[in-house]
Amino acid sequence: MAEDLQYLIDRIQKDAIDKADSGATSILTAAKEKAAQIIKEAEAEAKLKLEKADKEAQVYTERSERALEQSARDLLITVGKRLEKMILDILALQVEKSLSENTIKDLLLSLAKSYTSDVQVALSDADVNKLTSFILGEFKKQLNAGVQVENDSSVRFGFRVKLDGGKVSHEFTNEAMADALSALLRPQLAKVVTKAAAQGK
Numbered sequence: 001m002a003e004d005l006q007y008l009i010d011r012i013q014k015d016a017i018d019k020a021d022s023g024a025t026s027i028l029t030a031a032k033e034k035a036a037q038i039i040k041e042a043e044a045e046a047k048l049k050l051e052k053a054d055k056e057a058q059v060y061t062e063r064s065e066r067a068l069e070q071s072a073r074d075l076l077i078t079v080g081k082r083l084e085k086m087i088l089d090i091l092a093l094q095v096e097k098s099l100s101e102n103t104i105k106d107l108l109l110s111l112a113k114s115y116t117s118d119v120q121v122a123l124s125d126a127d128v129n130k131l132t133s134f135i136l137g138e139f140k141k142q143l144n145a146g147v148q149v150e151n152d153s154s155v156r157f158g159f160r161v162k163l164d165g166g167k168v169s170h171e172f173t174n175e176a177m178a179d180a181l182s183a184l185l186r187p188q189l190a191k192v193v194t195k196a197a198a199q200g201k
Helices: 002-098 101-112 125-143 174-199
Strands: 119-123 147-151 158-163 168-173
Touching (some): 101 125, 101 158, 101 168, 119 125, 125 147, 158 174
Antiparallel strands (some): 119 158, 158 168
16 A cells, blocks of 8 residues: 555655756746747847938948039039120230220221121221221222221120121120130130049049
């Protein structure tokens, strides 16, 4: 009977230990699964946060690059316009200096070969005094037609020639010549600015 009792006690202890081992294993397995789930969720969250941070950084970089490109374009346009104005101002000054009394005489004599009808020559007040005798003398002789000289306050340097009773007008003023030259010069300036922009890239 003592043996049966001992057997029963051993059996109960073994069952309790087995049950405890099974419970511990179950708890341990559940804990491992829960830990794995927590790690997986944390990794997924961290990955999402990193992706979001990467996208935000990329957007910021692209915006910064676009802003820098726009600033560079604006700067080139501003510099180009200032350069163009400076060159055109210099050009206008050079044209004014070039339209001396002798230059005007040479131009008029060249034009006399092309005109066959009566001509009106409009000059500034200062040039009327200097050139009237030349126009009514040598120019008229070369022209073989009637000539009339008049003051025109809108002419500062150079002259304006009117034909056919004023219906046809040819400008040889500093403004007209500077405009004609600047029209030729502008494409070249644009090329210089474009080349400078290309080299800056």
